[in-house]
Amino acid sequence: MPVDRDDSIITPAEMSAIDRDAALSGIDSFRLMTSAGTAVSAAALRLYPQALRFVVLCGPGNNGGDGYIAAAALHASGAQVAVHALGDPAHLKGDAARACAGWGHAGEPLAKYRPRPGDIVIDALFGAGLSRAVPDEVAAVMRAVGSEQLPVIAVDLPSGVDGRTGQVLGESFHASHTVTFMARKPGHLLLPGRTLCGSLEVFDIGIPQRILAAHTSGLSENGPHLWAGQAHALDPSAHKFKRGHLAVFSGGPLATGAARLSAAAGLKAGAGLVTLASASAALDANAAHLTAVMLKEIGDAGALARWLADKRIGAFVLGPGFGDLETARQYALLLNDRALVLDADGITAFKDDPSLLFEAYAQGETHLVMTPHDGEFARLFPDIDADPTLSKVDRAIAAAKRSHAVIVYKGADTVIASPDGRAAINTNAPPWLATAGSGDTLAGIIGAHLAQGMPAFEAAAAGVWRHGRAGAKAGEGLTAEDLAAAIEPLPA
Ligand SMILES: NC(=O)C1=CN([C@@H]2O[C@H](COP(=O)(O)OP(=O)(O)OC[C@H]3O[C@@H](n4cnc5c(N)ncnc54)[C@H](OP(=O)(O)O)[C@@H]3O)[C@@H](O)[C@H]2O)[C@@H](O)CC1
């Protein structure tokens, strides 16, 4: 049966362990394959009742096995079916060999497939077992199907997409629909995999929840289930001091807008008080634009140290439009026992000596959130960035562990990772969210959550999610000002 969109995400390696446990507990693996292949045939008939012909492309492993089951089910329903196999089907093993025998018709070699209008392609070439770039003959078929613009239903994953990373190994199908089993894999949500899946269906083939739960790590899709329980501090009826005091550092006189965007977002996101900390040269520019946000003159590290005696300031945002890297470094180090969102120039300030920052924030519970985009990430974590074997999730977790910070690794597939190994992939950001000032807004929302006492991982994940929602609500063509105005209350 189709399952509700569950939030947990299972890596292909975890899925193999789940398979093994399912077999050990006496579950018949061929029944699982039958269930998987039948679900694919049902999706094909549901989505393309007018198909002239279903063409099932079967690979050399169990993904191909699912394909043979689907072919047999489609044939039994009276549909026109053709099967093309990669490699010699006589070499199939185990359940896949049994599924192929059940299909019972001679197949054609893959290379003989000539796409024709009216074909619906069922891609059962590779799934979880893809281990290297697809062979040339497969890439050629992918290109031929793409140039005919034929609909493709992918079994488990579009062949060519790495289920762990979402990266394309060589070439891939661009599916219109993907049927996966039990749970989504990282490759369904990370880019470019996400865009290559088309619509995604998660089908329950009957592996018990207890076996799944025993092998799921701390990776899930970002959503309220991760942090709604921590949002009780955000009660709007609470006194303004109880709703937290957020401070945002302004840039110089010609670069004050970014910090004001952060401050405005922090206020809208629920901070009771927001203060903009500004050097004297930028005070006038800021004063001319502020109403609800307060203004405080902070010109150097000495002034900041004196201000820090006020323990009611619950969190700080440093980086948006800040400009002065030397001062950013001093401020970040002074703030090391406070909750801090470090963004933009605040991150770049430590590019020559990241360990200085990481060591300063190593003590106690995680209280630093960093929000790098690709370029900033590479500046702070060049070796992690350069490791081609790591997925975006792996990179974010490795960076979080090293830096003792929650990492918000931004992009259209933002990943939030905690030093304790938890991670979430965000999926609610509309494409138009990538606009000037968008990151400043995000930093302000996360800062508001920290100021209200949310733990760093939850504060960051909730911030990314509310930011995405605000983008969707503000709509295409939004400006960063619209974005702050569109921030909705946290879900209860
Ligand atoms: N519980 C579940 O989830 C269930 C999962 N099920 C299904 O099983 C699928 C996983 O099956 P799987 O492990 O057999 O892997 P699969 O993707 O068929 O590929 C492996 C084969 O491809 C080969 N190969 C790899 N890369 C290659 C390349 N670039 N070029 C050429 N060859 C390449 C590889 O060869 P090798 O690397 O060993 O040389 C091997 O022969 C999963 O996606 C789902 O559809 C269901 O049946 C129901 C239960």
Ligand SMILES: [K+]
């Ligand atoms: K596939």
